Amino acid sequence: MRVLAIETSFDETAVAVVERAENGLVRVVAEVVASSEEMHARTGGAVPEVAAREQLTSIIPVIKEVSRQARLRLDAGREPTSEEEEVERLKEVVGAVAVTQGPGLIGSLLVGVETAKVLALAWDKPLFPVNHLKGHLFANWIEGKVGKASGLQEAPALPAVGLVVSGGHTDLVIIDKEGEIGWLGGTRDDAAGECFDKCGRLLGLPYPGGPEIARLAGTYKKSVGDDLNRFGVELPRPLMGGEGYDLSFSGLKVAVHRVLQEKGKSESVIAATAYELQEAVVDVLVQKTVKAMDEFKPKSVLLAGGVAANWRLGERMRQEVEKSGDGVKLFVPEKKYCTDNAAMIGGAALIQGEVVAAAEVKADPSLSLRE
Ligand code: KG4
Ligand code: ZN
Numbered sequence: 098m099r100v101l102a103i104e105t106s107f108d109e110t111a112v113a114v115v116e117r118a119e120n121g122l123v124r125v126v127a128e129v130v131a132s133s134e135e136m137h138a139r140t141g142g143a144v145p146e147v148a149a150r151e152q153l154t155s156i157i158p159v160i161k162e163v164s165r166q167a168r169l170r171l172d173a174g175r176e177p178t179s180e181e182e183e184v185e186r187l188k189e190v191v192g193a194v195a196v197t198q199g200p201g202l203i204g205s206l207l208v209g210v211e212t213a214k215v216l217a218l219a220w221d222k223p224l225f226p227v228n229h230l231k232g233h234l235f236a237n238w239i240e241g242k243v244g245k246a247s248g249l250q251e252a253p254a255l256p257a258v259g260l261v262v263s264g265g266h267t268d269l270v271i272i273d274k275e276g277e278i279g280w281l282g283g284t285r286d287d288a289a290g291e292c293f294d295k296c297g298r299l300l301g302l303p304y305p306g307g308p309e310i311a312r313l314a315g316t317y318k319k320s321v322g323d324d325l326n327r328f329g330v331e332l333p334r335p336l337m338g339g340e341g342y343d344l345s346f347s348g349l350k351v352a353v354h355r356v357l358q359e360k361g362k363s364e365s366v367i368a369a370t371a372y373e374l375q376e377a378v379v380d381v382l383v384q385k386t387v388k389a390m391d392e393f394k395p396k397s398v399l400l401a402g403g404v405a406a407n408w409r410l411g412e413r414m415r416q417e418v419e420k421s422g423d424g425v426k427l428f429v430p431e432k433k434y435c436t437d438n439a440a441m442i443g444g445a446a447l448i449q450g451e452v453v454a455a456a457e458v459k460a461d462p463s464l465s466l467r468e
Contacts, residue, residue: 106201149204282342
C-alpha cells in the first residue's frame, strides 16, 4: 500500500508519498518540505499565528508538487489537464492518507488534519492519525540513500531503546518486541533542542540555535586541540547519574547566562560555551540512554528528532553502543528525516497505523508518548 502523509505540526509544511519496501523499510516515492524557518529566524522563534498562516498558504502548492513528483515517478497515466486534476491524480496512486494529529501548535496542526480529513473523505480512503513523536521514531525505518545504493540497510530489530530529542520534546522510550512503546522518562522542563535554541539566543546566534551551536562546537574543538577547557567554561550536567530517567535542561540557560556575565561575550568565550553546552547536553542524554540499555538489553538504539542530527550525540552514542559489545545496533535517520518531515508520518502509519473514521479525527496539541 502507498500512503499520502501530511505533517504540519510546527513550522514545516511537509507532504510525502511512501510505500513499504520488501525488506520492511519505508520507501519514499515523493516528498516536499516547505519551511517557514527563515521567517521565524527574523523573530528569533516561531510565532504560532505566523506559523499557521504559512501552513495555510503552503499546503495546497506542496500537495500539488508531491502529486506531480509521484505521478512522474510512478508514470501514472496521461498528463493532467489542470492543477486541480493534478491533485485528483494522487487518488490513483495512494491507498490511504496519514496525518500528524499532535503534539504541536494547534493552528498548524489543524491545517494538516483538516486537509487530510477532506482528502480521505472525498477520495473514500482510510485515514491514519499519527503521533508526531512516534513518527520521529519510525524515521529510523526510512530507506536511506546509502542503504538504497548498497542494499545493506535493514529495519531496526526490536526490542529497541528510542531517544526522541527535538525542539519540543525529549523522551526516552522502550519499544518492545511487539512494537508497543513504553515511556521511560523525559524532560521535566525544556527539551534538549529548546535548550540549544534558548542558549543560542543568549550566545547571540541565529535561530535555531542547535545547528549553530553544533557548528561552533566543531570548529572550537578543531582550533584548540587538546586544550578544550582553555577558557575555563564549565556547565552542570543536570540529573546525570541520578535515579530514573528524568531529564532537565532549563538550568543550563541560567548557567550559560552566568558564564557570559562572568567572562564576557568574546568570540572565544562564545565558542567555548557552545562546545561545553553541547558536551553537557550530550553527556546527560548518553548516560540515560546507556542506563536504559543496561536495564532493557535492546537489540537496537534509535535516535530521533532534530537533535539526533547532532554530530557529537551520534559520535558518543556510537562509542557507547560499540563498547556494550552485545551486537546492539545504533540507528540515526538521515539528517532530513531527523527534523520534521512527512515521510516519517507515513512510515509510522504503514508500520503501526490504526485507521480512525475521518469525522472523528481531531488535532490534539497535547499528545505525548507518556501513557
Ligand atoms: O524535530 P525538529 O525538527 O522539530 C521539532 O519537532 O521540535 O527539531 C528541531 C530542533 C531545534 O531545536 C534545533 O535547534 C534542533 O532540533 N537541532 C539541532 C541540530 N539540528 C537541529 N540541535 C543540535 N544539533 C544539531 N545539529
Ligand atoms: Zn518534530
